[in-house]
Amino acid sequence: MGNGLTQDTEELAYRIRRLALEMVHRADSSHIGGALSVADILAVLYGRVLRVRPEEPEWPERDRLVFSKGHACTALYAALALKGFFPLEELADFGSPGTRLLGHVSHHVPGVEWSTGSLGHGLGLACGQALAALRRGASWRVFAVLSDGELDEGSTWEAVLFAAHHRLGNLTAIVDRNRQQALGDTENILRLEDICAKLRAFGWQALEVDGHDHRALLSALEAAVSDSAPTCIVARTVKGCGVDYMENRLEWHYRAPKTRELLESALRELAQRYGRPYEPPSMGDGGGKG
Amino acid sequence: MRNAWIRHLQGLAERDERIFLVVGDLGFSVVEDFAAAYPERFLNAGVAEQNMVSVAAGLAREGYSVFVYSIGNFVTLRCLEQIRNDVCLHRLPVCLVAVGGGFMYGALGPTHHLTEDIAVMRAMPGMRVYVPFCARSAEVALDEVLSEALPAYIRLGREGVPVGEVAGNGVTAVRRVASGVAGTAVLNVGALHAQVVEFAEKNRADLYALCRLKPLPAEELEEVLGSYRRIVVVEDHQRWGGAYGAVCEAFGGSGRVESVAVEGFVLEGGREEDLRRRFLRGAGRA
Numbered sequence: 045m046g047n048g049l050t051q052d053t054e055e056l057a058y059r060i061r062r063l064a065l066e067m068v069h070r071a072d073s074s075h076i077g078g079a080l081s082v083a084d085i086l087a088v089l090y091g092r093v094l095r096v097r098p099e100e101p102e103w104p105e106r107d108r109l110v111f112s113k114g115h116a117c118t119a120l121y122a123a124l125a126l127k128g129f130f131p132l133e134e135l136a137d138f139g140s141p142g143t144r145l146l147g148h149v150s151h152h153v154p155g156v157e158w159s160t161g162s163l164g165h166g167l168g169l170a171c172g173q174a175l176a177a178l179r180r181g182a183s184w185r186v187f188a189v190l191s192d193g194e195l196d197e198g199s200t201w202e203a204v205l206f207a208a209h210h211r212l213g214n215l216t217a218i219v220d221r222n223r224q225q226a227l228g229d230t231e232n233i234l235r236l237e238d239i240c241a242k243l244r245a246f247g248w249q250a251l252e253v254d255g256h257d258h259r260a261l262l263s264a265l266e267a268a269v270s271d272s273a274p275t276c277i278v279a280r281t282v283k284g285c286g287v288d289y290m291e292n293r294l295e296w297h298y299r300a301p302k303t304r305e306l307l308e309s310a311l312r313e314l315a316q317r318y319g320r321p322y323e324p325p326s327m328g329d330g331g332g333k334g
Numbered sequence: 335m336r337n338a339w340i341r342h343l344q345g346l347a348e349r350d351e352r353i354f355l356v357v358g359d360l361g362f363s364v365v366e367d368f369a370a371a372y373p374e375r376f377l378n379a380g381v382a383e384q385n386m387v388s389v390a391a392g393l394a395r396e397g398y399s400v401f402v403y404s405i406g407n408f409v410t411l412r413c414l415e416q417i418r419n420d421v422c423l424h425r426l427p428v429c430l431v432a433v434g435g436g437f438m439y440g441a442l443g444p445t446h447h448l449t450e451d452i453a454v455m456r457a458m459p460g461m462r463v464y465v466p467f468c469a470r471s472a473e474v475a476l477d478e479v480l481s482e483a484l485p486a487y488i489r490l491g492r493e494g495v496p497v498g499e500v501a502g503n504g505v506t507a508v509r510r511v512a513s514g515v516a517g518t519a520v521l522n523v524g525a526l527h528a529q530v531v532e533f534a535e536k537n538r539a540d541l542y543a544l545c546r547l548k549p550l551p552a553e554e555l556e557e558v559l560g561s562y563r564r565i566v567v568v569e570d571h572q573r574w575g576g577a578y579g580a581v582c583e584a585f586g587g588s589g590r591v592e593s594v595a596v597e598g599f600v601l602e603g604g605r606e607e608d609l610r611r612r613f614l615r616g617a618g619r620a
Contacts, residue, residue, distance in 0.1 A: 151423075151424060157395070158395075158420075158424070159419065159423055159424065160419075161419075162415055162419055164384075165388055165415075165416065165419060165420055167388075168384065168385040168387075168388025168389055168391075168392070168416070168420075169388045169389075169391055169392045169395075169420060170392065171385065171388070171389050171392060172388060172389035172390060172391060172392015172393045172394075172395070172396075173392040173393075173395060173396055174392075175377070175389065175392070175393065176392065176393050176395075176396035176397075176398065177396070179374050179375075180396075198384070199384035199385055199388070199416070202380075202382035202384055202385035203385045203388065203389075205380070205382065205385075206379065206380070206382065206385050206389065209380075
């Protein structure tokens with residue numbers, strides 16, 4: 045982690061991970077594993093790719109990001125707050141009564157296009173927006189971030205057919221390929237591989253990249269625009285990436301680093317991974333249920 | 335009813351560039367003219383109803399007023415969570431238009447009987463529910479849906495008895511047979527058919543029709559039907575959760591309100607009028 049060519053996005057990814065850890069700690073909430081796996085994808089999107097205006101979230105010419113894996117909400121909320129869509133301090137409200145920062149992404153939060161949470165909705169929504177852009181000759185792009193688990197959903201494959209048939213070259217899907225779903229390894233539950241070959245057979249451009257390598261993600265995202273076909277980037281990731289004791293361990297789909305010790309040790313491991321000095325938690329204790 | 339509805343939509347589309355029609359590979363001899371006139375605002379989404387509704391929501395998010403047309407259960411039950419989450423939760427102007435209300439496709443069997451839709455659509459938060467009873471009523475419903483620009487459902491049936499004057503989307507008086515205030519009122523929900531008119535006559539009842547089930551015009555119902563001794567709600571829909579339930583809710587209980595409705599699957603073959611006669615005799619069975 046932390047190569048010099050993409051310092052800005054590495055910084056963003058580090059901050060997203062820290063904030064996500066602090067949020068689930070305070071709220072005693074689940075899904076930190078999938079938030080850590082998607083952090084680099086969001087960092088590159090928000091750091092370098094998406095044309096958005098934080099001060100004008102509904103800017104008509106913005107690029108649309110459909111965040112279909114709504115359970116990884118902490119990563120998206122952190123990215124949006126870091127970009128300035130809403131105050132960073134609000135992240136401390138996550139999990140508190142009355143907050144708009146719901147446990148699956150909510151469109152009432154500035155910068156969030158769609159409320160999601162039930163899997164298999166996002167790609168179809170993205171298709172609708174991409175089709176609208178093509179019909180109107182608009183130049184903005186549509187990105188859909190999917191979990192690999194939601195490739196189990198028939199509705200996702202309906203959308204895969206649709207996007208290819210309608211030549212939605214302005215649509216880019218990114219699959220957070222962390223290989224774990226709710227009860228275990230995706231390949232043991234409902235085999236997905238070979239994902240790229242399947243997508244190509246459906247008429248998509250598809251490529252696989254290291255989902256924690258910012259340069260690889262960036263060049264794949266920049267090359268994804270096409271006149272004739274949608275693109276899918278299968279981003280190989282590690283669930284829980286950045287915290288040794290969480291990596292590839294299913295329990296962190298559910299558990300929160302509830303104690304102060306667990307949080308601090310996660311932040312310490314994370315700092316070490318990024319070669320940075322340890323910074324104590326920024327939000328303090330006493331919020332949420334933690 | 336569907337032909338009048340689509341002609342009306344096409345007329346409106348000429349003036350209103352937001353109107354977008356999505357079909358689920360159905361509508362042979364119904365949607366072709368619209369598709370030819372407005373190809374940039376027409377989409378056949380294929381036999382993929384979940385994606386069809388998500389795509390419709392995506393189009394609506396970008397400013398279109400989207401009408402999604404298909405056969406009854408396919409545009410309601412098959413894609414229910416997409417309706418709930420993608421359309422209703424985001425309060426988008428997507429109108430689901432189901433053709434084949436009740437037993438319109440009677441002979442095709444229970445997969446094509448549309449008899450649970452009112453209950454299900456009434457339960458969707460923020461959904462407006464319209465059940466036109468004649469061609470004109472379908473046009474009036476469409477006008478209101480377009481002006482409200484909110485999630486909506488329109489159930490179309492087979493045109494039956496023409497109704498002289500449609501009084502908006504609330505209660506329309508179809509026929510009064512002088513039973514007077516102490517008598518019986520029959521409230522029809524669904525395409526108005528000759529069998530219901532016969533049923534009302536046999537019961538010496540005044541006959542009314544109601545189009546909008548949600549929001550229910552409760553005050554109007556009270557005003558028009560409040561003084562009747564008996565109110566019989568007739569609907570080609572399951573007894574549970576449909577128009578009967580809605581009217582009971584309006585009158586604060588079921589005291590005077592009776593139900594003629596479907597109970598369970600209807601497995602007998604037959605044309606629409608045969609199946610309607612059966613349930614009007616209370617012969618629907620689980």
